[in-house]
Amino acid sequence: MALTKEQIAQRIAKELQDGYYVNLGIGIPTLVANYIPNGINVTLQSENGLLGMGPFPYEGEEDPDLINAGKQTVTTIPGSVFFDSAMSFGMIRAGKVDLTVLGAMEVSETGDIANWKIPGKMVKGMGGAMDLVAAAKNIIVAMMHTNPKGESKLLPQCTLPLTGVKCIRKIVTDLAVIDITEDGFKLIERAPGVSADEIRSKTVGTLIVDGDIPEMIF
């Protein structure tokens, strides 16, 4: 069974380590916050100027001056801090953020990522994604394995305008956990009940399948 978006987030949450500062992008990445393992203390950074982001507010307690980078109303946790956008991207650029999780339209087998523009169709802009992927030491892409047409989002080369070059090392999709190595995509884990052959058939580009690939454990 392919994973749900919640399960993708749940799998990514297993990559969190105690003490991490983490930036979560819009969409599936935001859900990772719901699955932070017990005993692990992570601090969420929101690039609009907040470190120590808490959950959504209770109804009636929404504060229009307190939002995340997805423009959603949020709260703070004890020890949180606000800062301006220059400092926010300063800490990102300087590599202070331990993990960035973001979505993608395409990822290439060399670690290029495209997620901000479809020429002639969609022009939303890159927001903070180009800064994040250029600077972060540790980036995980959270996405569906294929697009709505059923085409692989993992490709030998991206066809859409790039967000960053050779920056992605790990992808978690609804079908698999895949590392990006010198030799291409490498299958690390399978979604429960999804075969390596199925993953291979839905992946365009080199997919290294080395021995028996374990299923993800939740």
Added chain:
Amino acid sequence: MNKVFKNADEAVKDIADGATIMMGGFGLCGIPENCIAALVKKDVKNITCISNNAGVDDFGIGLMLKNRQLKKMIASYVGENGEFERQLLSGELDVELIPQGTLATRCMAAGYGMPAVFTLAGVGTEVAAGKEVRNFNGRDYLLEMAFDSDFAIVKAWKGDKAGNLIYKETARNFNPMMAMAGKITIAEVEELVEPGELDPNIIHTPGIYVHRIFKGTGYEKRIENRTVRKRG
């Protein structure tokens, strides 16, 4: 020198057609609502606007777009505005999309008196087209120029009559750097107090950067994505 203006209309009175204006805010959070309304009323045209976002169809900078006042928009993310997309695809509006950190840093550079900065963001992408690339310690960086803007319009929480400003929560965002970067900086504040009433230890923008200040009224503070959790 008196920096205190009566209202937004007075503060933006000399902004003329063709001006370049920085506008603080992230989405609809921390935007100078009063000045945007005054600029719509004044109907200045051919404006180049530097702001992280372009508002939504019926609020924020979206109001100026709807009124066809913008010639060019420099922003990082414009996803929530249908009118923006329409004007962009039809060629009515010139748009430069740049990385958010680059936007912030180009404002900061202007405020710190630096002509340009180097950044990793956008290397190897279409953002790099035509820009100088320099290698430092084995990595490529893009040379990005400081912004040059006629006016910076910012929104703060509290300000004093000397122009010192304090922002609230994430409504700070781009406001402090833009405040530092304008040839003329206009600040609208929710509370305007006498010098000495704000604790000098916690002022975010020193008054030297602020030329005009007024107490705004009727803040709507619209929420773009209202997200809540259930009690219990």
